Amino acid sequence: xxxxxxxxxxxxxxxxxxxxxxxxxxxxxxxxxxxxxxxxxxxxxxxxxxxxxxxxxxxxxxxxxxxxxxxxxxxxxxxxxxxxxxxxxxxxxxxxxxxxxxxxxxxxxxxxxxxxxxxxxxxxxxxxxxxxxxxxxxxxxxxxxxxxxxxxxxxxxxxxxxxxxx
Amino acid sequence: xxxxxxxxxxxxxxxxxxxxxxxxxxxxxxxxxxxxxxxxxxxxxxxxxxxxxxxxxxxxxxxxxxxxxxxxxxxxxxxxxxxxxxxxxxxxxxxxxxxxxxxxxxxxxxxxxxxxxxxxxxxxxxxxxxxxxxxxxxxxxxxxxxxxxxxxxxxxxxxxxxxxxxxxxxxxxxxxxxxxxxxxxxxxxxxxxxxxxxxxxxxxxxxxxxxxxxxxxxxxxxxxxxxxxxxxxxxxxxxxxxxxxxxxxxxxxxxxxxxxxxxxxxxxxxxxxxxxxxxxxxxxxxxxxx
Ligand code: FES
Ligand code: FES
Numbered sequence: 421x422x423x424x425x426x427x428x429x430x431x432x433x434x435x436x437x438x439x440x441x442x443x444x445x446x447x448x449x450x451x452x453x454x455x456x457x458x459x460x461x462x463x464x465x466x467x468x469x470x471x472x473x474x475x476x477x478x479x480x481x482x483x484x485x486x487x488x489x490x491x492x493x494x495x496x497x498x499x500x501x502x503x504x505x506x507x508x509x510x511x512x513x514x515x516x517x518x519x520x521x522x523x524x525x526x527x528x529x530x531x532x533x534x535x536x537x538x539x540x541x542x543x544x545x546x547x548x549x550x551x552x553x554x555x556x557x558x559x560x561x562x563x564x565x566x567x568x569x570x571x572x573x574x575x576x577x578x579x580x581x582x583x584x585x586x
Numbered sequence: 587x588x589x590x591x592x593x594x595x596x597x598x599x600x601x602x603x604x605x606x607x608x609x610x611x612x613x614x615x616x617x618x619x620x621x622x623x624x625x626x627x628x629x630x631x632x633x634x635x636x637x638x639x640x641x642x643x644x645x646x647x648x649x650x651x652x653x654x655x656x657x658x659x660x661x662x663x664x665x666x667x668x669x670x671x672x673x674x675x676x677x678x679x680x681x682x683x684x685x686x687x688x689x690x691x692x693x694x695x696x697x698x699x700x701x702x703x704x705x706x707x708x709x710x711x712x713x714x715x716x717x718x719x720x721x722x723x724x725x726x727x728x729x730x731x732x733x734x735x736x737x738x739x740x741x742x743x744x745x746x747x748x749x750x751x752x753x754x755x756x757x758x759x760x761x762x763x764x765x766x767x768x769x770x771x772x773x774x775x776x777x778x779x780x781x782x783x784x785x786x787x788x789x790x791x792x793x794x795x796x797x798x799x800x801x802x803x804x805x806x807x808x809x810x811x812x813x814x815x816x817x818x819x820x821x822x823x824x825x826x827x828x829x830x831x832x833x834x835x836x837x838x839x840x841x842x843x844x845x846x847x848x849x850x851x852x853x854x855x856x857x858x859x860x861x862x863x864x865x866x867x868x869x870x871x872x873x874x875x876x
Binding site: 421437438439441460461462463465468471474475476477479480481482484485487529532547548550551552 | 591618619622623637639663686688690693
């Protein structure tokens, strides 16, 4: 069936079977493989994307459900010049990335958090990451990186990129 | 070949009609968090999902006089943000907040949580504790069923094929009544059903209990108010002994229903402790020593 929606701020129309997940639509039909496939039962957060401004698991949404809505994936998170945005830079600087598998999902959760709560406490950052499992880092550096991003944005140092919802 | 079809309902009327299309088994799709897990593991038993998540006339959370109306499509996250629910039903907000992750809270709905009736459905004990009523629509009209009777056991609800749960309603709790919801953490209770406890209560100026309700989750097959516990508390002076006695009664009531089984040794201790803790939280008001 034909599915029309806004993907990373671009209007798109694509043909897909009605019984696949948004995750499969992104990865297998649109070749956007930044969104990762982990558990596929809503527990790991590797597949996190932002749907109409809120972070969700793309393995828990049926592809046709996004018709007429806005989806932001990790491919839509970038700095003004097309490279990493401030949060992604901070993840690198703070050593928050090890194998990297969980990171696209973690970034989406982090961006969604800062959209709705620009100055979160460390506790609130941890709470916002409750749905993202990371086997490598122990979360400490991830929390540091998100905290630094919030601080940076509050100081107006580094504006968020052109990824819409943030 | 797709394993099932998908259609989006454009109105409540449309949804009811689609759900009752002859010659085809249809199932409503709201938040999707249960169905998507299901279709990954099993062959779907339905021919078509009817997407009801974007009806133009959804009930969010509204007050009408003393009644609160709560749409079945309200997500856990929306419930958590609702000022009206924070004022009138903090126990339900606590329960919604305790749901796994932000990602799931943004998708999962209260209606779906109740209808799918997982033994650990977090919103069920608070809704039962509030004496909430479910409003169910079919081509014949609307029927109303108390939530406590709607869910008859683990994964079994009274909603029939072709029917749609549209919303819940409950009476605003009397002034001064406090409420809470506590859940045992997943890791502590990994291999055992996740116990939880919903409680409402109030003591008067003489420190006498004049409102008490207690609803344990996942302790008994049906989620119900433990009326023996409530009776044990009502009109009594609030003391430490009373809370202990109420906790013991909670365990006794559970055993009456379930009998002893493999998990009882754990559950009887846990239920007593949870009941005591929840009741202390809602009843302790600074009037007395307790
Ligand atoms: S792949 Fe979606 S939550 Fe794990
Ligand atoms: S960096 Fe490896 S899972 Fe998070």
